[in-house]
Amino acid sequence: MNTLPRTVTGALLTLLERDGVLPGTLSTRVYRAIRAAILDSTLKAGDRLPSTRTLAADLSISRSTAEAAYAQLEDEGYLTRGVGSGSYVSADASAGRHARKSRLNAAASPALSKRGTQIASMGGCVDARVVRAFSAGMPALESFxxxxxxxxxxxxxxxxxxxxxxxxxxxxxxxxxxxxxxxxxxxxxxxxxxxxxxxxxxxxxxxxxxxxxxxxxxxxxxxxxxxxxxxxxxxxxxxxxxxxxxxxxxxxxxxxxxxxxxxxxxxxxxxxxxxxxxxxxxxxxxxxxxxxxxxxxxxxxxxxxxxxxxxxxxxxxxxxxxxxxxxxxxxxxxxxxxxxxxxxxxxxxxxxxxxxxxxxxxxxxxxxxxxxxxxxxxxxxxxHFMAHVRRMRELYRARRDIFMEEIDRHLRGRLVPLAAQGGMQTSCLLADQRLSDQRLAGIAADVGIDLPRLSRLYLGADKRNGFVMGYSALAPADIREGIRALARIL
Incomplete structure (x- = not known):
């Protein structure tokens, strides 16, 4: 993928200033500025955006503001965020530009049915493709x-x-x-x-x-x-x-x-x-x-x-x-x-x-x-199947125990693990529910840690902030290193 030149941040700043007359929070304005740059081809599919830390410094905004803007762009399909590798303009961005140009025609003759539009708006099911701390639901492939x-x-x-x-x-x-x-x-x-x-x-x-x-x-x-x-x-x-x-x-x-x-x-x-x-x-x-x-x-x-x-x-x-x-x-x-x-x-x-x-x-x-x-x-x-199940049950039990011990050692009082009697992951609540799991997940992504958010699994307004943390695919050393890195973030 192409790495963006430093002048791109300046271009985003120009768009942000031009957007200043419109209402909205600062994160909304940053989101609109980047989306506009994508839709008018200033940013092209595959282009890499600055990290949230860099963007926040260049625009003189808080990192949480930058993270909120990036998260909304990712949710809407404009960005693809690879843990540890950065944020990129989605390959589907060209479709978004085309949709914008043909908005009037589409309004007169929609391409999708009402149900099709609803399905597309919900987003797809995205599974992890690489093993990293703490992707959920990943088996220990090295033990197959x-x-x-x-x-x-x-x-x-x-x-x-x-x-x-x-x-x-x-x-x-x-x-x-x-x-x-x-x-x-x-x-x-x-x-x-x-x-x-x-x-x-x-x-x-x-x-x-x-x-x-x-x-x-x-x-x-x-x-x-x-x-x-x-x-x-x-x-x-x-x-x-x-x-x-x-x-x-x-x-x-x-x-x-x-x-x-x-x-x-x-x-x-x-x-x-x-x-x-x-x-x-x-x-x-x-x-x-x-x-x-x-x-x-x-x-x-x-x-x-x-x-x-x-x-x-x-x-x-x-x-x-x-x-x-x-x-x-x-x-x-x-x-x-x-x-x-x-x-x-x-x-x-x-x-x-x-x-x-x-x-x-x-x-x-x-x-x-x-x-x-x-x-x-x-x-x-x-x-072979039942023998493999028995081996994995013992392996995952051991990794579960290490995960829980490390949480207790390094994150006691900050993360609260829930039921962990089985499975390949454990949900952990943020002890301080005023903290945003979305913001913390974005910060963790910048240092190569995947934290699937618990709050996004709620449909109602009463959500709990936390993470669905997988351990089954991680070697003991990776579990320990990931928990220590997470402790530094929290």
Whole structure:
């Protein structure tokens, strides 16, 4: 990427002075100045902007003001901010310039439908592509058993290679569906057989299919508050009316859901390890949720995204296994437990719905890679999968312990860790809730630390400031170094 010349800051200052007659806070004016420079091609796609520290010094403003402007530009897609590498004008900036030039024509003849416009405005799901402190949800890739995986891959690629070049089974390779059903029955208490399993490319695809088939415009959907942004994106994109339901130390407040919207069509929950607060949905509330779904003819979407990793107690069985009325749709993924590049996940649905979901899936992307499915089926059937899960459970437990010890040693009184009985990350509240997690995350990014913000996972006005801090992919030395660097920032 190109590095901006020093004269660019002066250009931004000129735009800022020209904007001075317009109302708004100082951060808003800085945001407008940079956006204007992008839209009129003064700044081009790939150009690097000064750090927030440099911009603040050059414009004689506070760093928090510069960070707020950059954060808004990033949220709207004008900037791409790489942790440790700087802030760049987004590759999509040219589309923004084109949109500005054709605003009048677009107003007369919109390019997108109302739903399309809504989906685009919500932003996409962005996953970390490199391992750094403290990116959330990243597996320890260096500990993956590459050798047995490569042997299985070579064996399938070598024998009857043409078989893997054809279109695959839209529901998924039968051998893999059998392996998944057996695993879920033995390890998660899910009552299903292979005929109910649909192999997909991601859990996000599963949520999209559920929204497509189960929701009509305006249907109310309970979402955990705070909760997974991908679920909000999927269900809002499907036309649903989102009802944020608060989470406490027993999980989703079912009583609050009933008070807020008793006739919801669907409830989305992460009961084994709530994302992002880490609590487990209590048995009483699981039964209450099932009874609500039965009486209301509603549905429960159970996202079991990292249930393999419980450290201080035995894993709790899935809601699916308690449900006697077939009101639960169960979602799982291999991205966390194996590796994200595999692009394989699964959805378990009631028998009477299988045909409709497979048909809908055929309209989305047809099928997942037959070769990767065959390799994974053998990987599970040969015992490699469960052996890997056991190894990772011990590894992540050790890294969790180091993370908590370092937080206590260096950040006691400044960060308050929440439930950490399992998973690959722990949410930590800022002890001083007057501090902005957005501002601190921006400062941390300048020194190469990724701090996923907790506040952005709330839909309502009552937000808590903090970070969703991942540790599973970090070596002990990296955890210690990251915590010490964070202590200096805080």
């Amino acid at each position: 058993p590459v050798e047995p995986w490569q042997k299985l891959l070579a064996r399938h690629a070598r024998h009857d290679a043409s078989r893997w070049m054809m279109y695959g089974d839209q529901q998924g390779l039968p051998a893999l569906r059998e392996a998944i059903a057996q695993y879920l029955s033995l390890s998660r208490g899910v009552h299903c057989d292979a005929s109910q399993v649909i192999v997909l490319t991601s859990s996000q695809q599963a949520l999209g299919l559920i929204a497509m088939l189960m929701l009509d415009d305006g249907d109310p959907v309970w979402l955990e508050e705070p909760g997974y942004r991908g679920a909000q994106t999927a269900f809002s994109g499907g036309g649903a009316s989102i009802v944020p339901v608060p989470v406490d130390n027993e999980g989703l407040r079912v009583d609050e859901g009933l008070r807020l919207q008793p006739r919801a069509r669907l409830a989305y929950v992460t009961p084994s390890h709530q994302y992002p607060l880490g609590v487990t949905l209590s048995l009483a509330r699981r039964l209450q949720l099932i009874e609500w779904a039965r009486q209301s003819n509603a549905w429960i979407v159970e996202d079991d995204y990292d249930s393999e990793f419980h450290y201080d107690s035995r894993p709790v069985s899935a809601i699916h296994g308690l449900d006697q009325h077939e009101r639960v749709l169960y979602v799982g993924t291999f991205s966390k437990v194996l590796f994200p590049g595999l692009r394989l996940a699964y959805l378990v649905v009631p028998r009477q719905m299988v045909s409709a979901f497979v048909t809908a899936r055929s309209q989305v992307d047809g099928h997942a890679s037959p070769l990767m499915q065959a390799v994974l089926a053998d990987f599970m059937q040969d015992g």
